Amino acid sequence: MNPIKRAFNVVFFLLFSLTAMHAGAQENKNTTPVDSSATATSSTTVTVASLFSSGIDYFGQTTEKALPYIALNGTLRLKSGIYASITGFHLFSDSAVVSATGLTAGYQFTIMPKLTGEASYAYTVFPKESPFLQASSPHMAGVAFNYEHVLNTGISADYSFGKQQDFFISLNNSKEFILNTDSERHILATTPQITIVAGTQRFYKTYLVERKNNGKGKGAPPGQVEEENRVYDRFGFLSYNLKIPLSYNRASYLVEAAYQLSLLGNNASDRAGQTNSFFTLGFYYQF
16 A cells, blocks of 8 residues: 555544444453543543554464554543443555444443442454454453452453353452552652463464465364364463553543563463563543
8 A cells, every 4th residue: 555545544544443433432342542440530531542552462362473563542431430432453464444443342240349240242343354453352241340458359260252252260469559649730640560370272273274265274183183282272371561651640531651571371382481671652532
């Protein structure tokens, strides 16, 4: 595609997505810019957000080749805790303007003063031969609970389904540190977070097979296929993740830069022990 025409398409995509966000709006798990930790608000809010990421992060795992992207999101959150969102993704390596589109609906609720819960469902539209890791499983249903004490502790269970089915459990602990003294006008903060993810990885087997088929590779012998299926069907530790963000927050908007280091667990097949690094830069504005 002509570089000038491609640049025009990208700009058009950004403007179109920002316009759509006012009418729609939370997210596709682990690929979206919006934080879902908030519970029901005192008023109905609309949040628009944009996020740059240096690569696809799917429960700490990523593609063999780095695929930086930009995501644009809009979220409508009602006082009751019900929310809905739309997210558009553009891979910089993709000639298409929209590389994927995610739609999410959910409900956040308070169980007791320091314990909250959330239930959500997300559906993402991926084009044929999409390079996204999770393209074989466009549906995601999940439940999560968050408890605020000395730390902020969360646990979530996610079921991803479609062509393949995978189940994930994530446990995270985080702690916010305010870095400035003039916190009434603006807040500069960091909230380091450690997350442990366990699950199956049939999605990764599909990703490898489709990548090989796109390269016109030959299929593996039946015996090898059966052994590989047992490996990818197995439930175990997938990744250990450390995320260090730095955020600047004013009355209506927040800017955040973050670095994440992910160490792959023993259930990541031949990739166990490898590390993945991600850098993200996000902007959020709430009406």
